[in-house]
Amino acid sequence: EDQGMLGALGVLMAIGLFDxxxxxxxxxxxxxxxxxxxxxxxRFPSLADPLQNTLFRISVKKKNPADIYIQHAILNGIKWSRFQFPVTDFLNGGELELELGPYPNKKWGKPF
Structure with missing residues (x-):
């Protein structure tokens, strides 16, 4: 028994996040x-007040269903060029906007 870990990983991968x-x-x-x-x-309980909900939104822009490569990302209104972001940004709520294209953008997703 994996205590739901495999299922949770599947959900995270489907929404485009993982660790x-x-x-x-x-x-x-x-x-x-x-x-x-x-x-x-x-939607999940707020860190500041567990009786309140926090929302984290992910939106994807693409011109074609075959567009699978991240071209650009915007995290909470700020252009984001890394392939990672702090879990605290997720838990505090916000928005991740992704633009996808047909070819990899090799300038996006640098670790630092």
């Missing part, structure tokens, strides 16, 4: 990949 390290460590980060869906809205 190879299980979100452990001093400053955990989520990796970004192309989601299966064009619009995703996640």
């Amino acid at each position: 190879l390290h299980g979100c452990v460590g001093e400053f955990p980060e989520l990796e970004i990949t192309s989601p299966l869906f064009d619009k995703i809205v996640l």
Whole structure:
């Protein structure tokens, strides 16, 4: 029994987020990949007030269903060129906008 870990990984991969390290460590980060869906809205309890909900939205722009490579990303209104972002940005709510294209953008997704 994997306590639902495999199912959780499948959901994260489908929405275009994952972490190879299980979100452990001093400053955990989520990796970004192309989601299966064009619009995703996640609702979960707020860190500041568990009685309130926080939303994290993921939106995808593409011209063709075959567009699978991330060209550009915007995280909470800021152009984002890394393939990772802090888990705290996810847990505090916000928005990740992705533009997909037919070929890899080799300038996007640098680790630093």
